[in-house]
Amino acid sequence: MTQLLHRFRLLYRHDHALRFSPKAATAMFGGVVAAGAGLAALAVLALSLWTISPYSAGGPGTALHVAAALWLLAHGAELSRSDGLTGGTVPIGVTPLLLTALPAWLLHRIAAQALTPDPLADGEGPDGEPELGPVAATGWLVAGYLLVALAAALYTDDGPLRGEPLSALLCVPLVAAPVAAVGAWTAYGRPTSALANWAPPPVxxxxxxxxxxxxxxxxxxxxxxxxxxxxxxxxxxxxxxxxxxxxxxxxxxxxxxxxxxxxxxxxxxxxxxxxxxxxxxxxxxxxxxxxxxxxxxxxxxxxxxxxxxxxxxxxxxxxxxxxxxxxxxxxxxxxxxxxxxxxxxxxxxxxxxxxxxxxxxxxxxxxxxxxxxxxxxxxxxxxxxxxxxxxxxxxxxxxxxxxxxxxxxxxxxxxxxxxxxxxxxxxxxxxx
Known part of the structure; x- marks a missing residue:
């Protein structure tokens, strides 16, 4: 029991999630960059299809709206479109998993780099205060990611595919949080002791x-x-x-x-x-x-x-x-x-x-x-x-x-x- 409590303290030591430090700013910026890179990749694909299509409706702005909506769909958020025949709303909620692979890979790579602890810090930041721990740093990174997700949902509000802001805030963390956690685990050297601590008590x-x-x-x-x-x-x-x-x-x-x-x-x-x-x-x-x-x-x-x-x-x-x-x-x-x-x-x-x-x-x-x-x-x-x-x-x-x-x-x-x-x-x- 003493060893378990010691590992728990090591995992959560100095995790002051509300303290906005340079490490928190770096983590949050990493989340913004990861989300922006995924959006940019889908925007290039959407614009390419719009360029070669002989029956493209709307301008390049429409293609960018579709790219933002597809990025939200890649994270499990529900979309909706207008039915031209009935005038009603048609929901779209099935996520193409291969579409999820790109933003997930980008988020994992950036999390593994942005959350890598400084080996010379010895648990303290440059001002002598405790360093931000892995849980809080991951939280700030996901927070930056969610900011972009909310902006994308608001941006698609008047597009052919519309993302629901509430659905984005609920569904995007279900993808971003586990992927960022695996990236943080990679950044800290993949410690197997942390995995054992999260197993159910009998196991x-x-x-x-x-x-x-x-x-x-x-x-x-x-x-x-x-x-x-x-x-x-x-x-x-x-x-x-x-x-x-x-x-x-x-x-x-x-x-x-x-x-x-x-x-x-x-x-x-x-x-x-x-x-x-x-x-x-x-x-x-x-x-x-x-x-x-x-x-x-x-x-x-x-x-x-x-x-x-x-x-x-x-x-x-x-x-x-x-x-x-x-x-x-x-x-x-x-x-x-x-x-x-x-x-x-x-x-x-x-x-x-x-x-x-x-x-x-x-x-x-x-x-x-x-x-x-x-x-x-x-x-x-x-x-x-x-x-x-x-x-x-x-x-x-x-x-x-x-x-x-x-x-x-x-x-x-x-x-x-x-x-x-x-x-x-x-x-x-x-x-x-």
Whole structure:
């Protein structure tokens, strides 16, 4: 307990978040720069498409409004546009994850550089006052990022795509704060002791030496296996419906610039499609409209004819609540394979570091918990409205996807890791 309190004091020492120091100004400016760089990159893309489009509406200011709106959408904020036929408002809430990758990478890089502690400061600033700690510095960096997000939301208020200021203030931190925290963790040398302190108490007490870093890596491996499996399932569905996919692509637009824009949107949605496939493989599936769902148990609640979009052409026709997939064995292979990979990874580390059975179990539990949290957080971004009617709700439910992954990895990964550990120790004892 004394060691835990000491680490807690080290983590939060001198974190006076309200004291605006030169370090706080540097961190806040870093957040502004990271947000501005992401906005600039999307502005270049939007202006390029506006330049080559033969039917561009509005001037370059319209393209800049769209770029600002897409930057907000990349952080999970909900947008809205006017429906030219009905005069109503159409919501857009599904985040293309590949669009998120650029601002997230920029924020991580700048956070890792701006928050690096001065090795000569010895915990004190140039005026002799305590240095700003990692938590407060990260908070100031995110605050600078949020200032730009609020300005972008206000800027898009009169554009073709409008960002909601309240949605931006609520959703942008869900992306910026974790990414900035990882950047700060990188700036401070990736200390594994800090990871162990944030684990739930039962798991933290049982974690062996090196268990926190191994659990995180195992979680990453398991999540990667599930997402790759989901991508293969989705890719197989697209290949199976290749004719319908091609027809929908050709019907959307006839100009080169329009088809190029649709192609860019499809590429940006590739990680989303992989996560939708992962949610399907884990069991809960994903929603399609209010009351509609697609899962291995059946597809129901949505019309047979969906809006023309290439990725939607791969969805199965409604089969009812009891119309299970004929390829259920292939679908279940995805979480089983992910649990097997996690088991093998943790068991090898357990034998190498001579962990006990409770210690090995704690590492598996940490990996399952972290993997479920990552998938739930990702599901929050890839789910939301894509329009009205059948597309008013689209994507996996965050909590069900996270719980399903946790259940699969703990239910199969725990006995698997203990079994592989016993087998490896038996082989070592027998001198094989």
């Amino acid at each position: 933290a007490w049982l974690l062996p030496r090196g268990g926190a870093s191994t659990g995180l890596r195992a979680a990453g491996v398991a999540v990667g296996a599930v997402v790759v499996g989901g991508a293969l399932l989705s890719g197989g569905a697209l290949a199976w419906h290749a004719g319908a996919v091609g027809d929908d692509f050709g019907q959307l637009t006839g100009s080169f610039s329009g088809r190029f824009a649709v192609l860019l949107l499809i590429v940006a949605l590739v990680p989303n499609v992989a996560l939708w496939g992962a949610a399907y493989a884990l069991g809960p599936g994903f929603a399609l409209g209010v009351g509609g769902a697609v899962s291995p148990a059946g597809a129901y609640g949505y019309p047979r004819v969906l809006p023309h979009f290439p990725l939607l052409a791969a969805l199965p026709s409604p089969t009812g609540r009891d119309g299970g997939s004929p390829f259920l064995w292939l679908v279940l292979a995805v979480p089983v394979a992910a649990a097997a990979v996690l088991s093998w990874y943790v068991a090898h580390a357990a034998v190498q570091h001579d962990w006990t059975v409770p210690g090995t179990a704690a590492v598996v539990a940490l990996a399952a918990l972290c993997g479920g949290a990552v998938l739930a957080w990702s599901a929050l971004l890839v789910a939301g409205p894509m329009g009205t009617g059948a597309l008013s709700s689209f994507g996996p439910v965050a909590w069900s996807m996270g719980v399903a992954h946790f259940g699969w990895m703990l239910g199969l990964g725990l006995p698997g890791a203990l079994g592989v550990r016993w087998w490896l120790l038996s082989r070592a004892g027998a001198g094989v």
